[in-house]
Amino acid sequence: MAETELADRECEACTGDEDPLEGQELIDLYEELDRDVWEVVDEHHLEGTYEFEDFRDALEFTKEVGELAEEEWHHPDIHLSWGEVVIEMWTHKIDGLLEADFVMAARMDRIYEEYEPEE
Numbered sequence: 001m002a003e004t005e006l007a008d009r010e011c012e013a014c015t016g017d018e019d020p021l022e023g024q025e026l027i028d029l030y031e032e033l034d035r036d037v038w039e040v041v042d043e044h045h046l047e048g049t050y051e052f053e054d055f056r057d058a059l060e061f062t063k064e065v066g067e068l069a070e071e072e073w074h075h076p077d078i079h080l081s082w083g084e085v086v087i088e089m090w091t092h093k094i095d096g097l098l099e100a101d102f103v104m105a106a107r108m109d110r111i112y113e114e115y116e117p118e119e
């Protein structure tokens, strides 16, 4: 049976004693994200950069991401500028990356589909 798409998986709450993902585990999950948006930084966090037409769209996207973070109780760092939102996503409790971080990133990619500027 095909694996559940990343954005449809549960954000498993972390207990705090998991080991951070590394190596091939990270690569396999990363390949399911929008690589025009995301990069894995130092095997520690995900950094994503989203472009928008203006500040209003960037702000509305930020609000949706904020609501998602509250629902999932898994919170990114968000830098909001005119026409751009930069996200940093990692699991603070273990100071590294777990699947939940990739699930959140995939959910953000899905939210972004409604804002993507015309080519």
Ligand SMILES: C[C@H](O)[C@H](O)[C@H]1CNC2=NC(N)=NC(=O)C2=N1
Pocket (backbone or CB within 6 Å): 073, 074, 075, 076, 089, 090, 091, 092, 093, 094
């Ligand atoms: C107390 C602790 O901050 C909470 O359990 C949650 C809140 N949101 C969180 N968000 C992120 N990114 N990492 C965490 O470890 C985390 N922990």
